[in-house]
Amino acid sequence: MRCVFCSHSQNPSCVKVCRIAPRSRVEVERTLSFMDRAYPVIIGESVTRVIEGEPFTHPEIEEILQLVRNRFKGTTIKITTNGSLLDERKVEGLRALGRVVINLSLNSASEKGRALLMGDVNAQNSIKCPLLLKKHGVPFHGSVVAMPHLVGWQDLCKTIKYLSECGAQTIRIFLPGYSKLAPPALRFEPSILNKLHLFIARLREKISTPLICEPPVIQDLEPRIAGVIADTPAGRAGIQTGDLIVAVNTVNPLTRVQAFREVYRTASPVLTIKRRDKQIKVWLNKKSLESSGLVMDYDIDPALIEDINRVIRRRRASEALIMTSEFAGPVINMALRQFYRGTAKIQVLIARNKFFGGSIKAAGLLTIEDFIIALEGFLNDASGWRPDLIMLPGLAFDHLGRDLTGCSYMDLAEKYNLVVETL
Incomplete structure (x- = not known):
């Protein structure tokens, strides 16, 4: 596929990502030794620097799936696929494996929509996929990247209803996003996000299948069932x-x-x-x-507030600054007001995604450059207030503390001579 919404096509050139060749059965078998059978095996969906692709393009995917099943007899296998390569024989094979759950990225249930959004030259095969999964009793969840500004609201509505009619257990609707490098055709007015939330709310009244909006609009922290x-x-x-x-x-x-x-x-x-x-x-x-x-919509784990308090006590800080994204900022503020019982003064500072620009607002796509811009403005306007501890979202960094451009969060600590930690 050549998905128009693929984030990698909108990356600035200095983003450090990589492609790797398909892993051999021997490599996969070695990996299985490090995995915990108590948790699902997840194929085709992860948050890493690796540019991934369609799992069923792997020349040995069926043999690898059998290898996984032989090693983990009762473990659920979750596979994310766009459905273009799933035919009757392969779906029968998935049913025979047992405990396989498919996350199907359909995006459009029309040939025109699939071609426009994904460059799908064999869209009819992909559109039949939900029917095949239903026929052979393979449980699946549907997903749609909502782009009504390209395919229209009717196409989006028909796709969600089609997935529901085919027996999708849930349907995830991803709100669209674009970076400053996106072509004009992919850009949209900010008002479209509010329209999408209202559109989904109305669909929920007509469709029994749970519809999950990502990211959700969080207005409170009550554990209400969606x-x-x-x-x-x-x-x-x-x-x-x-x-x-x-x-x-x-x-x-x-x-x-x-x-x-x-x-x-x-x-x-x-x-x-x-x-x-x-x-x-x-x-x-x-x-x-x-x-x-x-x-349930994802809001926040109260353990994060406990972690914040532990870091403050360990660092003996009296003035702490939490830097986070536009999406997370309001939720963290709500949680601090309700759950924080420490004595340190805490302020939350939103760092905007200037590096990627466009409509990007996620913590995982923030860079050190974004944090520096936000901190500079904050310190200039803070009337002499200076934190003795800064906490950054761990989602923005890899296991070595590097952002997507390869810069370390310690660069921030050195530049401002401040204690910096990630959460």
């Missing part, structure tokens, strides 16, 4: 969209993330649910680390 997957522990227990989780056994979750994780890791949890003005108790018949079927 959707329930059919024929799952949560679905069979009668949990409904809009229910509020008050307790998981004896734990009172503070956020959606905490509630979701508590349910996931608990065997046979009893949930106290608030539905309208009543509280009810619901038992979920599930194992520990088994999916509950609950769908």
Whole structure:
């Protein structure tokens, strides 16, 4: 494919990414020795510097999948694919492997839309893929990069409805984004994001399949349920969209993330649910680390606030500055107001994605250059206030502390003679 929304086509030249050849069966087998069978095997979707591609283009993909299954008998295998290379025989093979879940990046259910968005020359084959998965009983989740400014709102609506009719367990709708290097055709007015959220809210009233908007609009931290997957522990227990989780056994979750994780890791949890003005108790018949079927928007893990407090105490800081993205800033501010009980003065500073520009607002795409620009402006306007500790989002850095341009977060510490840590 040649997806018009591929982020790598909009990267500034100094972004440090790489391509690697398909890994051999021997290399894959060696990798499996380091993996934990308690967690799903994920193929084709990760956050790394490696420019990935379609898993089913690998010449030995079927042999590799069998190798994985032989090593991890009862482990779920999750595969992200655009569906273009999945035919009847391959889908039958996936069913025979057992415990395979497909994340299908359909993006458009029309030949014209697939061709425009993805350069798909055999779009009809891709469009049949959800029907094949349904026919052979292979569970799948659908995903759509929402670009109504290119394909129109009707195409987007038909694609989401089609995925729902074909039995998608959930449908993720990714809001579009573009960098300063994007061609004019890919750019859009900021108002389109609000229109998308309203469009999805209206569709939720007509479609029972949980629709997940990424990134979500987070206005509070209440652990409210956004959707329930059919024929799952949560679905069979009668949990409904809009229910509020008050307790998981004896734990009172503070956020959606905490509630979701508590349910996931608990065997046979009893949930106290608030539905309208009543509280009810619901038992979920599930194992520990088994999916509950609950769908919840991602907000924040309260453990992050605990980590912030630990770093402040360890560094004996009295004035701390948390630098984060436009998306995360409001959520972190809400969490600090509700959960932080320390004595240090904390300020949150939003660093804008000037390096990528355009509509980019994600923490994982911030660079040291962005942090320096934001910090310079802050220190100039801070009337003499100077933090003795700066905390940066770990998502912006690799395991060696380097951003996407290869610069270390320690460059910031040296430039301003300040203590800098990542979270």
